[in-house]
Amino acid sequence: MPSDDVDVVVIGMGPGGEAVATRLAGAGVRVAGVEGRLVGGECPYYACVPTKMMVRGADALAEARRVPRLAGTAEAHPDWTRIADRIRDEATTDWDDRDAVRRFEDSGGHFVRGIGRITGPGEVTVATPPGVDDRVLWARRGIVLNPGTEPAIPPIDGLEGTPFWTNRDAVRTRAVPHSLIVLGGGPVGLELSQVFARFGADTALVEAGPRLLRHGEPAASERITAVFENEGISVHTGTSARRVRYLDGQFSVELSSGTTLSAECLLVATGRRSDLATLGVGAVGLDESARTVEVDGRMRAADGVWAVGDVTGRGAFTHTSVYQAAIAAADILGEGGDPADYRAEPAVTFTDPEIAEVGLTEARARERGLAVRTGRAEIPATARGWIHKAGNDGVITLVADAERGVLVGATVVAPSGGEVLGALAVAVHAEVPVARLRGMILAYPTFHRGIEDALADLS
Ligand SMILES: Cc1cc2nc3c(=O)[nH]c(=O)nc-3n(C[C@H](O)[C@H](O)[C@H](O)COP(=O)(O)OP(=O)(O)OC[C@H]3O[C@@H](n4cnc5c(N)ncnc54)[C@H](O)[C@@H]3O)c2cc1C
Numbered sequence: 001m002p003s004d005d006v007d008v009v010v011i012g013m014g015p016g017g018e019a020v021a022t023r024l025a026g027a028g029v030r031v032a033g034v035e036g037r038l039v040g041g042e043c044p045y046y047a048c049v050p051t052k053m054m055v056r057g058a059d060a061l062a063e064a065r066r067v068p069r070l071a072g073t074a075e076a077h078p079d080w081t082r083i084a085d086r087i088r089d090e091a092t093t094d095w096d097d098r099d100a101v102r103r104f105e106d107s108g109g110h111f112v113r114g115i116g117r118i119t120g121p122g123e124v125t126v127a128t129p130p131g132v133d134d135r136v137l138w139a140r141r142g143i144v145l146n147p148g149t150e151p152a153i154p155p156i157d158g159l160e161g162t163p164f165w166t167n168r169d170a171v172r173t174r175a176v177p178h179s180l181i182v183l184g185g186g187p188v189g190l191e192l193s194q195v196f197a198r199f200g201a202d203t204a205l206v207e208a209g210p211r212l213l214r215h216g217e218p219a220a221s222e223r224i225t226a227v228f229e230n231e232g233i234s235v236h237t238g239t240s241a242r243r244v245r246y247l248d249g250q251f252s253v254e255l256s257s258g259t260t261l262s263a264e265c266l267l268v269a270t271g272r273r274s275d276l277a278t279l280g281v282g283a284v285g286l287d288e289s290a291r292t293v294e295v296d297g298r299m300r301a302a303d304g305v306w307a308v309g310d311v312t313g314r315g316a317f318t319h320t321s322v323y324q325a326a327i328a329a330a331d332i333l334g335e336g337g338d339p340a341d342y343r344a345e346p347a348v349t350f351t352d353p354e355i356a357e358v359g360l361t362e363a364r365a366r367e368r369g370l371a372v373r374t375g376r377a378e379i380p381a382t383a384r385g386w387i388h389k390a391g392n393d394g395v396i397t398l399v400a401d402a403e404r405g406v407l408v409g410a411t412v413v414a415p416s417g418g419e420v421l422g423a424l425a426v427a428v429h430a431e432v433p434v435a436r437l438r439g440m441i442l443a444y445p446t447f448h449r450g451i452e453d454a455l456a457d458l459s
Pocket residue numbers: 011012013014015016017034035036037038039040041042043046047048049051052114115116117146147148149167188278279308309310311315316317318319320321350
């Protein structure tokens with residue numbers, strides 16, 4: 001079996017792995033990047049980028065449908081071909097990663113296609129595609145893990161063997177189904193339900209927990225549920241699929257509530273899972289049956305092993321993965337720097353309105369025993385929300401620690417809520433005193449000026 005000596009082996013070239021490997025290669029470190037599928041990972045090929053292209057198209061349709069309330073008449077005829085072509089040609093180059101591989105190699109990296117497995121301290125064995133010899137990589141300085149996650153498929157009676165979709169199928173579809181059942185009311189389920197519904201699919205969304213986006217602020221769940229129902233999406237919360245049947249091109253899903261739903265397509269968006277056994281982490285003393293790889297503030301998981309991205313269980317976002325990548329690379333290069341700090345980790349679910357969150361929710365702040373104060377502003381009651389009129393749903397919720405006089409969290413449900421969040425993320429990150437925030441001049445009439453109303457409401 002051919003073998004190579006390198007300084008660092010990166011297993012998995014998702015956004016985090018690619019960033020670590022490229023940074024190290026640029027610094028003159030001999031680094032091998034191992035990828036089993038596509039360099040760049042889930043985000044550019046099956047997740048963030050293509051789904052946001054879908055959202056962009058769906059939002060354009062929704063805006064056209066708002067014209068009669070605001071500006072006259074408009075006709076919009078949905079055509080999924082525009083979305084499918086854009087994803088194939090602009091986002092993914094037909095799911096081809098040659099450009100990404102070339103970029104990495106141009107930075108000085110050594111690319112190996114295949115499935116990497118740790119087979120001993122500093123040793124990675126790569127199972128390569130048929131016709132190419134498997135190889136062993138020896139890492140003198142360390143191994144970086146960035147394997148990401150796979151869709152987690154719940155053990156529902158009858159589901160296995162049916163042609164259900166995950167996010168990967170939804171992104172590759174060339175046609176919008178007439179009807180769609182979505183299992184899972186997390187970010188994937190929400191974004192894709194609204195997209196397909198706006199393109200004409202008769203859509204039902206099923207969430208096992210008591211509310212959509214169950215870990216976020218209840219006010220956000222309420223607002224998005226109301227928006228979805230107004231748009232014709234049927235929302236079923238507090239119930240899960242008990243049995244699935246697929247017959248004559250039609251799914252039927254029996255819910256624990258007793259309701260049975262039928263549709264042409266079934267999208268399973270019930271979370272993600274990591275496969276640590278395939279990665280062989282037991283060889284370096286880590287628990288292969290764990291859900292995540294535990295890391296310290298410098299992304300160290302074991303002696304000579306770092307992990308970055310979704311596998312660390314610290315939020316599953318591209319921005320977190322590349323943030324962790326910078327810390328791991330600095331540690332490997334001996335550059336020091338600050339350890340990871342997630343107090344102001346932001347997240348945006350790209351529904352319309354967007355749901356943008358940073359820091360703690362009210363419930364989490366209370367669990368931590370903080371002296372919690374909350375402030376709220378209804379978007380339709382702000383100057384900009386009132387002017388905006390059609391599509392102005394939303395609410396800003398602020399969570400403050402009254403003892404320290406700073407914001408510890410915020411949730412913005414609003415048109416462009418992710419952009420409004422920017423100011424609040426700075427406030428939480430830099431611990432800007434509430435009194436100081438209240439003294440700011442915020443441009444009139446912007447959506448972010450709603451922050452002033454929510455600050456005034458902090459009680
Ligand atoms: C539908 C959807 C939409 C999303 N939208 C957003 C969004 O808008 N914004 C956002 O911030 N996040 C979003 N996310 C989350 C985002 O995709 C991930 O957080 C992001 O991809 C970072 O993941 P990662 O760096 O851990 O690696 P991943 O992107 O998961 O990539 C890991 C790579 O490792 C490879 N790999 C795994 N095991 C091995 C092995 N043993 N050997 C070799 N290679 C291996 C895999 O093939 C994969 O390419 C979305 C997720 C989904 C599912």
